[in-house]
Amino acid sequence: MDDYETATAETLEECRELWFDDGNVVLQAGNMIFCVHRGLLAQRSSYMKELFETISLTPPQYQVKYKSLPLICINSSAEDARILLSAVYDRNVFESALSNNQQTFALLEQSTRYDFKDLRAVVLDALTPYFPTTLDAWSFAKPSVKEHRPFSKRGSLIAFANIALHAAPHFLPAALLKFICCNDISRPSPVWYKGYFRGKVVELSPALKTAILRGRSTLDQIARTKIFSRIWRTPLACTPGPCAVAKKTASHSLARDSDGIIKPFATTLDLSTGWCNVCRRIMEDDWQTSMPHVWYELPWVFGLPEWDELLKDAPPPRTNVEVMDIACAMECEELWYPDGTVVLQAGFMRFRVYKGVLSKHSSVFADMFAMPQPVEAGAYEGCPLVVIHDSEEDTRAFLHALHSPDVPRAFIDDERLALTLLRMSHKYAAHKLRTTLLRALEPCFPTQLVDWEARLRTLPERTAFTTAGAIVQFANIAELAAPHLLPAAILALVPFCAHSSGEHPFGLATFRGVPVKPEHRLVRAVVQAREALDAVARTEVYLEIFNPGNPDCVALEGCDAARANAIAALADADGLISPFAHTKSEPGWRPEMFCGTCRARLERRFASGLRSEWKRLPERLALPGWDVLSSQVQDVEMPGP
Ligand SMILES: [Zn+2]
Ligand SMILES: [Zn+2]
Structure with missing residues (x-):
């Protein structure tokens, strides 16, 4: 056979930096040749290993040689091959290549084509922050994506997507x-699927073009029917005036593209102003529950295979914190069933429990297990490993409650446990447990006036949820998990305002020894409630004290003195009065000081005022009415068919 050197020597160029004297194979890419080591490449790449095996089986007379070494043509450009081989030989070169888009793309493509697994894994690691596979990572990466340059140009994104396709x-x-988020595709120019990369025009592959157009309209549909659906629907309890305006503004601000398409992952909706509490709560809830589902369905949205199919060839991420957690996590002794069928990991703690039990109690887990396990799915001792984003403590308490069916009623005395379980049972839609909790919590935060009065009477003996700290903690969770208990929680916080300062709106509130910082929104709600209730006290419940109108009074001076005495007793340190701080047996005035007719009028007004004002209490607190509040709880408990 001819020596190749004599035939084409003029057209071939030896690559200086990749020409090893002890090399035992010559690779040709384009007109560039590299003299490298078979053993080294074979060890790193299964493709190369097979290639060299084939060559060694080829009879010598059919082998092509260059300077008596076997010469093999590979199907890459000279530049791509140079980048790949440099990276194989030199870790530093490799790392600096990762800061350069073109070289990174080349490495991704080449390491995949020739199956350099470890190289590919590092390249993927470097790219993962820009193209997350989990919703958490996407939400986390979003701000930095803007400031980081690599993929902010359409051209580089096009070049990348074309390579990523394979x-x-x-x-x-x-x-x-990202394509959808960063481009207004409906504009005729610039052409969204074309761009410049390294001075050359690049065009998105037709398959991806189709995927993007399909995904864009599907996401718009999902945004309108799921994530933001309430913008176009009015909840029962909404106060139509202000929300109608907020809804109009929201639907405008969501659809920014010129053809009015909504891009749910590019927009966040500002709910802080203009919305009534009902709408805001519902919208927040919708958003929080639907986004994970949409992310899970994202591949389908684009007509791609499911996540687990897509992730099949992705090496487990190396720099992922969760993976490090998994490596040094501990098994929870009390919640480690040897025949458990799923391992949950929260923080550094793992729990081996039963899918069946979790699914039975929690519809979130039921849904989760009904789907093939996506993203972070791993395996531990043959069980699927699911990482959940709750604390070890919370998870332990929750799993305990789910796995021991008889939760003692007395657990309400442990405020922290009760709050944890309320939050977790809401989050994971564990309806039975949540109902038990709500029933146990209701005496502390009643929905009926008689129960509120009972609460006032038993307050001195009670230990659970009597401190400002505990009530604040409860109110924070109740806003979503127990809206019907919120009015009483706000009411219970009012007395603490009398000991307030700017820094400590409810006095020095602590919970289990730790200072509690109430949310601004809650503080505002309580302060407004306090003023509204003061007005109610003066004009309704205690009207006869502030505006006496008894023509039959028989002791004018005595009754005047009695009223002055009552006003002094009723007003708190700031001179404000809470109508619900007193009961029939202790109405806040001294009955023996009034004449008989005045006393009778006072008592009548007091009783009827309290009754009618309790009915209007949520309204006075700028919340939806009692029936709506409790229907929100039932909605959650009895999901439609
Ligand atoms: Zn509303
Ligand atoms: Zn009188």
């Missing part, structure tokens, strides 16, 4: 999403 399909959902 080399890293699991990056595609995020890459295509």
